[in-house]
Amino acid sequence: QQPVQSPQAVILREGEDAVINCSSSKALYSVHWYRQKHGEAPVFLMILLKGGEQKGHDKISASFNEKKQQSSLYLTASQLSYSGTYFCGTEYSTSGSRLTFGEGTQLTVNP
């Protein structure tokens, strides 16, 4: 069961902020965030575990709302290098679970 991401696409100017959301209809154990540049493999950004937490590094952070089974990725003061497709991945339990991804959010940062 794939998580649902929104929005599908975002266009920003350098320095603007963006929020990408990821939601699930099932109880989540973990939420992963990855970024993919065109023609490359996805690259890990961060992982949040059940228990509700917030993580971040540099100007990219994320939150996990366990009650709502939602996660949000926050990109502040966007840079040109932030352009790419962002994927959230989810796992639903601690045993035999599998990592499934949403359809992605295409982020474009313009000068």
Add this chain to the structure above:
Amino acid sequence: DAGITQSPRHKVTETGTPVTLRCHQTENHRYMYWYRQDPGHGLRLIHYSYGVKDTDKGEVSDGYSVSRSKTEDFLLTLESATSSQTSVYFCAISGDIGTRAYFGPGTRLTVT
């Protein structure tokens, strides 16, 4: 970066022929995944493995089979390739549930 490779990196094959893609890891990770990526569909899980000889289906498993006889290798087989299986295939590994996944470089498969 984690040691994960995929072979071949590019392949062109004809409809009806069998194709095997290989994912090899040197990290001794327990979980291995095969995804396909098509425009507008994100990363869709084909099959995954949670141990040697332990595999399970993903969301789009029809037409694909897998095998994992060693920790380090996870094979994806298209028994009789079809044009709808033209895609980019990514392998990923992770040590356990709740830990980050590492992706291989991808295999671009074209079925003519």
